[in-house]
Amino acid sequence: MTTNTALKVSSFTVFIMILPWVLNLSSATAYYVDVMIFVAIHSIIGCGLSLLLGYAGQISLGQAAFYGIGAYTSGILTVRMDVNPWFAMAAGIFVASAIATAIGIPTLRLRGHYLAMATLGFGMIVFIVFNEYIALTGGPSGFGNIPPLSLMGHPIESSFSFYYLSWLAAIIVLTASLNIVNSRPGRALRSIHDSDKASASLGINVAMAKVKIFVVSGAFGALAGSLYAHYLTFVNPPAFDVFFSLKVLMIVVIGGIGSVWGAVFGAALLNFLPEWLVFLHDFDVLAYGIILLLVVMFSPQGIYGLLAGAAGYFFKFIRKESDHD
Amino acid sequence: MKKTAFILFLSVFFFVLSTASGWAADNEPYKIGAIVAVTGNASFLGDPQRNTLEMVVDIINEEGGINGRPVELVLYDTESNASRAVTLARRLITRDNVLAVVGPSTSGESMAVIPVVNRAEVPMIAFGASTRIAEPVEERKWVFKVVPGDDLAIRLKYDYMKRNGIDKIAIATASTDYGISGRQHMRELAPEYDIDIVFDDTYGPGETDLTALLTRIRGTEAQAIINWSIGRTQIVITRNWKQLGMTIPLYQSYGFGSARNIEMAEGAAEGVIVPVSRIVIADLIADDDPHAPVVKRYKRLYEERFNEGVSVFGGHAWDAMFQLRDALAEVGPNRSAIREYMENISGFVGNNSIFNRSPQDHVGLDMDAYVMVKVKDGDWAIIDE
Missing domain, CATH: 3.40.50.2300 (Response regulator)
Incomplete structure (x- = not known):
């Protein structure tokens, strides 16, 4: 990790640590802590897709499947088999990684629309399993009473404690992703993004690199899903449908393709926007759509691109000013 | 000069406004929160529920409110999404500081919101149908249901x-x-x-x-x-x-x-x-039936105001809101007193028949919530035995 990214991550961590205390000062903003939990969960799954889409250039419309696999594995193991929640979480990540490997090897040979279709199909199959394998998943009704995660005998139940847990996970994922990006495999992925053939000629095992990053994105998705299950303590299939896959895609695109940070910004916007638009009542959905459309139209680099541009301009301005002194 | 005068005018205006709202504190409305699926795939439930809730609040306020205090409805759309329902429930409780929550519309959303209201100790009257919403009752201390179970x-x-x-x-x-x-x-x-x-x-x-x-x-x-x-x-x-x-x-x-x-x-x-449910066959109910006044009134008011047929789902919202009105009139703005009142409600006549709750039963309905009918000549006919 370069010093620059290390600085960014640590200042972001400080910001996240202070935020709930500030939000709790006013009863008008206290519940933003709950919104921030979903921002953390969506950032985690978003980081996975960001690596896959933004760096390796491989689209996936099936991320909700990994999210669901993580959530259901956690739920089923803890409720039906009384497994420790932490172990169940690890099991969920393992199962999702295994499935991602099995799915990734054949599908990542596909390109463009075909890859999108294959992942979309995969997402639908998993959704059908959640719906129809009633004995295991509770079917369309889902099931509840999922125990909370606990630390040294203390259940992590309150919004406040879950906030820190989910952001701890999100920051670990973010740091890991930034490290992947700035490593040799990360550079290999970016070269695959531009050209498979050129990368292969440089000695990169293209197929292997794609599968690896797909597995990473699946594992992140499962981690997010497991957090979701333990936070809500209830799972049912609609949370893992194709629309959620599209939401993850939106998070990455709106946040800014080509930067892992984009996923965090995208998750923040997509979760806070509905809260701010509530006053519009029936028109909130319309305004939501228009705002997202405007972001995509006028800032193809997403919010991160917009902010990075603004920050760059600002620092340049400062430097110029100080040069004059 | 003109600018200063304008700013001065504005500050005076806002000052007056703020004190005016300060005076109103004695008459502060009772806030009730609602989370219903106005959009999304359960909108066929949430839409009539939203309409009904707004209508009932208007009725209560036109009648002079509850103990002289008006009722304010804070209503959010869950988009038929369980995680959205959870966030909005938290918003209702911490930000809007509501006395009670009505909704959500579906069983899935209701199940997801249960831990939130239990932890925050806020009474909730769910519109989901699943029996699991109100059972086991030991784990559903703050949760009530107005929908008769399958x-x-x-x-x-x-x-x-x-x-x-x-x-x-x-x-x-x-x-x-x-x-x-x-x-x-x-x-x-x-x-x-x-x-x-x-x-x-x-x-x-x-x-x-x-x-x-x-x-x-x-x-x-x-x-x-x-x-x-x-x-x-x-x-x-x-x-x-x-x-x-x-x-x-x-x-x-x-x-x-x-x-x-x-x-x-x-x-x-x-x-x-x-x-x-009786609301489906409101026109067939005999006038001496104890449900007749409620069911017929709801149907008439709803159809007059919204120009569309009344539905069973909206009837749940009517029942929940009037139960809350009774509770507030009796015990005032206190969450745990409201909970206690809801738990012991008896003889309440609603669209879903007569409610008799107890600490062991947070629904309070029996088989009488349904009437057997047969389709005859393209219409419903009550089966008389």
Whole structure:
């Protein structure tokens, strides 16, 4: 990790640590802590897709499947088999990684629309399993009473404690992703993004690199899903449908393709926007759509691109000013 | 100069405004929160519920509020999404500081919100149908329900069947939340009524032809069919049943209880037997029925105001809101006192029959919540025994 990214991550961590205390000062903003939990969960799954889409250039419309696999594995193991929640979480990540490997090897040979279709199909199959394998998943009704995660005998139940847990996970994922990006495999992925053939000629095992990053994105998705299950303590299939896959895609695109940070910004916007638009009542959905459309139209680099541009301009301005002194 | 005068004017204006609202504090409204699925795939539930909630709040305020205090409804749309429902419930509780929560519309959303209200100790009256919402009652301290469970409708059906000499039945259910729940209860309750389920199969909610399933039922000893689904499949099975000229009666779930379904079946629904809520047959209810004043009033007011047919789902919102009004009038703005009042409510007449709750039962309804009706000459007819 370069010093620059290390600085960014640590200042972001400080910001996240202070935020709930500030939000709790006013009863008008206290519940933003709950919104921030979903921002953390969506950032985690978003980081996975960001690596896959933004760096390796491989689209996936099936991320909700990994999210669901993580959530259901956690739920089923803890409720039906009384497994420790932490172990169940690890099991969920393992199962999702295994499935991602099995799915990734054949599908990542596909390109463009075909890859999108294959992942979309995969997402639908998993959704059908959640719906129809009633004995295991509770079917369309889902099931509840999922125990909370606990630390040294203390259940992590309150919004406040879950906030820190989910952001701890999100920051670990973010740091890991930034490290992947700035490593040799990360550079290999970016070269695959531009050209498979050129990368292969440089000695990169293209197929292997794609599968690896797909597995990473699946594992992140499962981690997010497991957090979701333990936070809500209830799972049912609609949370893992194709629309959620599209939401993850939106998070990455709106946040800014080509930067892992984009996923965090995208998750923040997509979760806070509905809260701010509530006053519009029936028109909130319309305004939501228009705002997202405007972001995509006028800032193809997403919010991160917009902010990075603004920050760059600002620092340049400062430097110029100080040069004059 | 002009600018200063303008700013001065503005500050005075806002100062007056702020003190004015300060004076109003004695008359501060009772805040009630609502989370319903106005949009998304459960909007057929949330839309009439939103309408009804707004209408009931207007009625209460026109009547002078509760103990002289107006009621304020803070309503959010869950988009039929469980995680959104959780966030909005937290918003209602911490930001809007509501006295009680009504909704969410679906069972899934209700289940997800239960831990939130239990932890925050805020009474919630859910509109979901699943029996799991109010059971086990030890884990549902702050949760109440106004929707009669599937089990009650099934008991009524089984009871009716037994009296008509039916003891072998075929059940067909859709593989949806609604269908699965119905199937579970039908299987659980059958032994209690000495009813033998000789055929049991499920089908997808998108099925457009169920002839094959009905043909297989014809090969069994079943004396009646119970179909448990919602939406188009209940029309499909009705038509197929007619087309095959089947002679054993077809019983539908209460989801069939809408005049539109009879219309869409285009004559095939003749003879279909359904347990329905009273609101569906408001015009057929005798005037001396204790439910008549409530059900008829709701139907008239709703249809006048919104120019669309009244629905069972909106009726839940009516019941919940008036129960809260009674609670507030009696105990005032105190969450745990409201909870206690709700838990011991008795003799409350609503659209869903008469509520008699207890610490062991957070629903408070019995078989009387449904009435058995038969489709006759393209309309409902109450089955008199």
